[in-house]
Amino acid sequence: MPQLPQIYPYKPGPIEYIAMPGETVGVWVNKVYEFFRILYIEGLPRSNPLLINLGAPGAGAQTAVTQLTLLEMPDLEFGQFRAEVLDDVEVILYQGRADQRHKLHTRVATYSRFLRREDPDGHTGEFYVYEDNYAFMQATNNTDYALTQARVAFHGFRYVLETLTQYNWRAQKLPDAWTRVPGTAHL
Amino acid sequence: MPHYIDDKPRGIRKHSQVIVAPVTGAAIALYQLTLGGQNPRTAIVRKVMIYSAVGNVTVTIGLGLAGAFAAILPPFYALNLFDSEWTEDEIPEIEVAADITVESDIAGPLVMIEIEEIGT
Numbered sequence: 304m305p306q307l308p309q310i311y312p313y314k315p316g317p318i319e320y321i322a323m324p325g326e327t328v329g330v331w332v333n334k335v336y337e338f339f340r341i342l343y344i345e346g347l348p349r350s351n352p353l354l355i356n357l358g359a360p361g362a363g364a365q366t367a368v369t370q371l372t373l374l375e376m377p378d379l380e381f382g383q384f385r386a387e388v389l390d391d392v393e394v395i396l397y398q399g400r401a402d403q404r405h406k407l408h409t410r411v412a413t414y415s416r417f418l419r420r421e422d423p424d425g426h427t428g429e430f431y432v433y434e435d436n437y438a439f440m441q442a443t444n445n446t447d448y449a450l451t452q453a454r455v456a457f458h459g460f461r462y463v464l465e466t467l468t469q470y471n472w473r474a475q476k477l478p479d480a481w482t483r484v485p486g487t488a489h490l
Numbered sequence: 491m492p493h494y495i496d497d498k499p500r501g502i503r504k505h506s507q508v509i510v511a512p513v514t515g516a517a518i519a520l521y522q523l524t525l526g527g528q529n530p531r532t533a534i535v536r537k538v539m540i541y542s543a544v545g546n547v548t549v550t551i552g553l554g555l556a557g558a559f560a561a562i563l564p565p566f567y568a569l570n571l572f573d574s575e576w577t578e579d580e581i582p583e584i585e586v587a588a589d590i591t592v593e594s595d596i597a598g599p600l601v602m603i604e605i606e607e608i609g610t
Contacts, residue, residue: 349610350610351528351529351610353610354609354610355529356529356530389500389532389608389609419498451530452529452530452532454529454530454609456609456610
């Protein structure tokens with residue numbers, strides 16, 4: 304029996320797009336979902352332009368909170384990304400500069416080289432960048448020696464959107480079926 | 491089917507040229523780290539091959555040229571007229587961010603390494 308494709312955010316396994324062109328998504332921004340139709344999807348392969356070097360932290364030191372300008376998205380687009388930490392650092396993701404992602408009540412989960420042991424495809428660290436809601440990262444060197452680099456590589460998909468003005472989260476005028484995109488940390 | 495970290499190498503495999511190792515104090519480049527792009531790569535020595543026809547030799551792999559040489563691994567001892575190989579099970583995982591260089595207590599052994607380059 305044929306099955307519908309099972310696509311959704313944070314899907315385990317190698318990265319897949321979260322919705323198909325023509326489908327509706329709700330992007331979480333400014334504490335509401337804004338609704339869009341996906342017009343176009345394009346892959347963003349893991350490659351040199353999608354790698355950031357957060358710096359050279361000394362033993363026990365942190366890098367600055369660094370804006371991921373390389374992942375900026377144009378208007379009416381969002382990106383879906385997975386991250387791979389290449390050096391022995393622990394990395395926190397922010398969206399804006401002061402809003403940590405992957406957080407609990409008292410702790411913030413981080414990206415590190417250990418992540419690959421339990422999550423080889425990095426699905427638990429998947430994140431989304433909507434328009435100019437910039438992502439930031441900060442690396443901590445927990446070793447007792449200086450590191451000459453703190454690199455994080457990204458790959459994913461970009462989605463080109465069309466605004467659906469007939470839907471409104473506050474008025475609870477919602478599409479019948481839509482995919483939730485956690486595009487910001489607005490909570 | 492589950493897959494584990496060993497199924498997914500960190501980087502790509504590459505190799506040095508076959509280099510004639512110079513005498514101690516005159517270390518030369520063995521493997522030059524890939525240039526280009528916006529971000530540095532790092533490298534891990536995975537395999538070492540040494541062949542000597544100049545006598546039993548002690549070959550050292552490290553960083554830095556000539557008098558600036560510093561070993562990154564203990565010396566490899568190769569017998570005259572034998573081909574000697576060390577594979578990754580026998581080599582500690584030393585990751586470096588600079589060109590890899592080599593020297594020998596007697597000039598003349600042939601040295602080649604396979605490395606894993608990490609980055610993009």
